[in-house]
Amino acid sequence: PPSPPPPPSPPPPxxxxxxxxxxxxxxxxxxxxxxxxxxACKGDSLTYGKVxxxxxxxxxxxxxxxxxxxxxxxAGCADYISRNTAIATVKRGVAMxxxxxxxxxxxxxxTLLNVSIDFPxxxxxxxxxxxxxxxxxxxxxxxxxxxxxxxxxxxxxxxxPHGTTLAVPAEVRIPFLMSQVASGAFIMGxxxxxxxxxxxxxxxxxEVDPTDxxxxxxVAYISSFSVLAVFEEAMSPPPPxPPP
Numbered sequence: 001p002p003s004p005p006p007p008p009s010p011p012p013p014x015x016x017x018x019x020x021x022x023x024x025x026x027x028x029x030x031x032x033x034x035x036x037x038x039x040a041c042k043g044d045s046l047t048y049g050k051v052x053x054x055x056x057x058x059x060x061x062x063x064x065x066x067x068x069x070x071x072x073x074x075a076g077c078a079d080y081i082s083r084n085t086a087i088a089t090v091k092r093g094v095a096m097x098x099x100x101x102x103x104x105x106x107x108x109x110x111t112l113l114n115v116s117i118d119f120p121x122x123x124x125x126x127x128x129x130x131x132x133x134x135x136x137x138x139x140x141x142x143x144x145x146x147x148x149x150x151x152x153x154x155x156x157x158x159x160x161p162h163g164t165t166l167a168v169p170a171e172v173r174i175p176f177l178m179s180q181v182a183s184g185a186f187i188m189g190x191x192x193x194x195x196x197x198x199x200x201x202x203x204x205x206x207e208v209d210p211t212d213x214x215x216x217x218x219v220a221y222i223s224s225f226s227v228l229a230v231f232e233e234a235m236s237p238p239p240p241x242p243p244p
Contacts, residue, residue: 015042023076048079053131085133095121103134105175113175123166133158143191154230162193169221176230179214185233188218190226
């Protein structure tokens with residue numbers, strides 16, 4: 001007998017613009033909401049780093065429920081399952097530290113040094129769902145490094161929702177590799193989002209890892225969500241020779 005016709009394609013998502021092509025095919029074998037139709041994913045993109053924390057959470061759950069092993073879903077899942085992202089709700093009036101599941105740097109002995117954000121109890125006037133993730137490379141960030149900065153020494157940390165402001169600044173700690181640096185000076189910078197064009201340099205404290213001095217933490221305070229990174233500062237030129 002002839003084969004039955006294939007099932008019809010799902011209707012086009014109505015939470016995206018008409019010309020949007022969802023990167024997921026919405027496999028029937030995954031018993032979770034497909035990101036193409038999940039209300040928290042409403043917008044104009046499902047690209048990692050450009051969606052709200054609730055959407056990131058939904059995509060991670062969908063992919064980790066088995067979608068990442070299905071050929072039609074692999075491309076949509078790739079960036080989400082390859083990058084560490086912590087998602088948590090910071091409650092109004094409650095201090096909270098986000099550290100578990102955040103982007104990390106592995107020491108030679110296998111110990112993971114995690115990014116952490118310490119929110120004071122008065123950081124927000126209402127509950128806020130936040131995510132702490134990472135960009136894949138500088139190519140995903142529009143801002144160009146100022147001339148006084150050399151290589152990026154840490155992951156590019158993406159805090160979302162972009163533009164969220166804090167009534168009281170939060171402490172951010174970013175691990176980085178301190179070895180093999182000519183200048184020996186480091187500083188944390190932030191840019192408002194992946195599409196902003198300038199880096200702002202922050203007042204930074206450097207803490208050397210007491211177990212292995214090749215690693216350290218850059219510590220700074222932030223009052224808005226943005227993209228963060230630790231940079232090596234270029235060495236200042238020597239002063240000119242005195243006149244004869």
